[in-house]
Amino acid sequence: MSGSEEVEFSNWLREHEAELTRAARAICFDIQNAPDVLQEALADVYQRWKKIRNHENLVAYTIRVMISKHADIRRSTDRKRSEKEVSIELVASLLQLTDGSDHITERMLVQAGIASLSAAQRAVLLMYYDYGFSIKEIAHNLALPAGTVASHLARGRSAVAEYIQFSPTRGANVLERIETVRGLDQGQQELSERKILDGQGES
C-alpha cells in the first residue's frame, strides 16, 4: 500500500469517523464491542482500499462489513443470546432498576427492544431513523432485497412495541401485566407437561 493511499484512507476515516462510530454502536448496541467491530471492519476496508476507494457509498459498504464482523465476533466469543423474544426477567429488572422515573424506564425498554434485534435489523433501523433513507435506498446500500428491509423494519418496530407495553407511561399496570405474561408462560408449560404425561398414560 503506497503512502498516498495511506493518507487518502486516513483522511477519509477522519472525515467519517463519528458517523462510523455511531453506526458501530447501533449495529453492536454494545459499547464494548463497537470499537472492536469498527476496527476489524476498517481493516478489511483498508485492505481492499485500491478496489473500493471509488465506491459510491463507502460508509454503507463499511456498515455491511461491520454487520458481518459483528456476527464473526459474536460467533467466536459465543456471545449469541436468544433474539426476537421478550425477556420478562429483563423487563422486571429494568423496572426495578429504574423505579420512580417513567421516562428512564421507557427509554430502557426501547433499548431492550432494539438490543433484542439482529445486527442487520439494527443497521436497517439506523439507516431508516438516523440517516432518513427510504426502504429502497436502504436496500440498495445494504445490498438486501427491499422486502427483507421492510421486514427488518417491521420486526424492529414490533420488538420495541413488545417491550414498551410494560412502560408505566403507557398506563400499564406493569406488575400485573408481568404476572399475566408469567402466568401465561407457566400455563403453557403446565399444559405441555400434562400432554406429555397423558401421552405416557396412553402408551
Next chain:
Amino acid sequence: MSNDELDPLIRREFEALGMNIVGNDILADLVIDKVRKRRRRFWFVSAATIFAISTIIAIGYLVGTNSHLLFASNSSAGNIILSNSYEQSSGEKNVLSLPQFARINVTQGKESSRHSSFRFHLHRGEVIEVFTQSKSAMGGVIGNLTINYVRSDGTTTTLQKNPIGTNDANNEFGNTSETGLYTFNFDITDPSYEGQLLVGFLIGHFE
C-alpha cells in the same frame, strides 16, 4: 401501538448513539498497523507452507531417485510392485541404513512371476541383510534366494544360496570382496505356492 407512536421513541435512541463520541486521532494508524501485521502474518504463513511443501517434495525426490545403490529388477513380468531405493547412510558405519523393499506377487501357472531378480551396485566391505516374508506359505521351503556376482563381461558367479521358508527370515550377505554388480534372485520352486512374497534389503558397512 401505532408506528407514529413508536418511531419517535426508536429515533430518539438512535440519535442518542451519536452523543459523546470522542474522536480517536490514532484510529487510522491503528487500522493501518493492524493490516500490516495481518499481511506480515499472511506472508509468513504462506512462505512457511511453501517451504514445507518444497522440502517434502525435494526429500521425496532425493530419496526416490538419487540412490547410492543402483536398484534394478530384471523381472519382465511386472510382478514387483511398490519397490523403492534409498541412499546409503554415509555417516553411520555399522548401522543399517534405509531399506529397499518390494512386494512380489506369485501366481500359479505364471512362470515369470516365480523368478524375480534385484541387482545392486555394492562397494567392497558392504553387507546386505535380506528379509523375506512369505505371506501365504503353508509349510516347508518354497524356493531359494541366490546371490551372484556379475563380472564386467556379464558372466556370473554364485556366492550364496539360501532357502526361502514359510516363516519370516533374514539372510546376511557380506561376501562383497569386489566392488561391482550383485544380483539377488528369488526363485519360487514350490509349484503350489501362490501369493505375496515381501522382501526387504538393508545395507550396512564393515569398519
